[in-house]
Structures are given as structure tokens and as C-alpha cells.
Amino acid sequence: MLEEEKKHIKQAQSGNQESFGVIYDHYVPQIYRFVFFKVSVKQVAEDLTHEIFLSAWQNIKNYKQKQFPISSWLYQIARNKVIDHYRTDKKNISIDTEDFSEETLGSEEQGDLDIPFAISKVKSLIKSLKPEYQEVLIMRYVEDLDHKEIAGALNKSEGAIRLIQHRAINILKELYEEHRRLN
């Protein structure tokens, strides 16, 4: 994908809609998930994801491939959009009101009735971590990004990302054990 992706980026920078469509199709699920973990409401996640890709389309001419991968660039836009969202709309959404309907789970969902519940449990545990830890865990384990891409998205060194990942996993394990003992 890498060489092909570079070609698509170049063409999208020249205004080619089809090439941007390829980039969109490839990255929209992970950006949507990232936003959804942050805002917890399907409608808000959809609106913000739309804004992120609109901003990407409008400003792709200013993206420089030499600096960092496009995934990192998209995550940077996503983070800024989420921050702006919380600045303008300071609603505090409780985990209980989170939207885990089958519609939210998307088209890949296999119809296992226990899955939404399991997802809800894992997500609530992740939600209790520091925002930085949440981001690293989601990017690493959910989106399979490498440390370099995560470092580019979060403006940190690769070493710092490894350290955050290690700490986040340890804390999450502790929380999971505690949760299991209580239930």
C-alpha cells in the first residue's frame, strides 16, 4: 500500500477525487473508532469524522509526505477536532449512555450478542485511563499502527510511546483483575 498510497496522495493533492476516495476508504474506519472512543456518541463521532476528512481534503495540498505518514497527519487533525469539540461543547457523557448498538458496530459485525457487552466492558476500562494512555492503546492494538506512526500522531518520540504503552497495559491489567474480582 505504501507506494500506492504515495501515488494516491500525490494525485489527491492535484485534486483527483478518486484517489482521495481510496485514502478515505482506507482510513475512515480507524479515524472513526479513534473519535468514537473519545466522544462515545455515534452521532458526534460521525460528525467529527466527517469534519476531519473534509479538512483533510481541503488541506491535502499542504501535507508533506517527507515529514510523517498520512495516518499520523489524519490523527493529528482528529485530535485537534476532538479538542475543539470539547472546548465548544463541554457536555460530560457518562459511560452508561454510550452508544453500542449493532449499527455502531458497523458492517463487519458478526452478530454475536455478547460482543457489544464485552466491548463495553473493555472500553469502560480503557476510558478510566489517562487520555494519552487511551490514545496509545487504541492506536497500537486497535489500529495496529507502529510506534513511529503513533509518535508522529502524538508528537512524541518512539521511546516515549513504548513507555506509555507499557505503563498503560500494566494499569489496564490491574484494573481488569480488580474488575474480575468484584464481579
Added chain:
Amino acid sequence: MKNIEDSIKQLKMIGPSREYKAKSLRLILSSPQNAENGFSIRFFEILKFSAALSLTGILIMISVSDSFSTFNARLLSPVLLSSLDEQKIANEAGQVDIKITIAEAKYYNDSTKKVAVALDETAKNGPGHLNSAILEKEIGGLDMNGGEKGENIDELLNKLTM
């Protein structure tokens, strides 16, 4: 749940619906792209570069002027030249020692000769200066009244006291 990493990976199931994706992409592509912000980016790059260059220039000037003034002070200031140059001070100290040693050697050389002559004369003629006859003769030769010079001296003393 097998382990925590696998549990997190389950979250991959969350995703946008096909309808949403299609609608959103259609709306995005219907909006125009912004023009490349080349001028402002280039302007800021040039500004950054020139700021870095001028800062470097200032630092070089400061360091050069500092070392130059130190050099000048060493070269031109006699105080610093004599008082701070350890090499010169050491050389001067060495020269003084040499001069002192030469003067002492000369003095000892001269005095040794004089002492040798005096001892030689004393050995031949005996201690003439202790001879009472010679002493009396010398006392007799003294003009205790002063003579003409003595009178002049008296006049001068009178003028001073008056």
C-alpha cells in the same frame, strides 16, 4: 477474555456504516479544495532561516569581539603585559638574580684586593694609625681656630641667628 491485548483488539469491530461512509465522502468531494498555502509556508521558512542566521551572526560577533578585546588588552596594556604575563615575570626575576650575583662578585673581588693590600702594608709597617707619635702630629696639624675660613663661617652663623 484471554488476555487484555486480545480484549482491546475486539474494539476493531466498531466502525462507521456503509451508508454513512458513502454519504460523507460524497459531501466532502463536492466541496472545493483550498489553494496551497505555499507563500505563507515559504515566508515563515525564510523568516525562520533568516532569524537563525542573524542569531548565529550575533553570536559569532560577540565571541570574536570578546577574543579580540582580550588580545588587544594583552598586546597594548603595559599593566597587563607586565603583571599578567607569567613568562615575562619569570624572565625578569631570572635577570635580577643574575645582576645581583654579578654585583656581589665584583664587590668581593675588589674588597679582597683592598684587604690583601692593607694586610700586606700592616704586616710590613705595623699598625701605623695606632702609633701615638703619628696621632699627636696629626692633632697638631689641625687648625682649631679655623683661620680665615673660620672667620667667614662665624660671620655666616651670625647672619643666620640675627
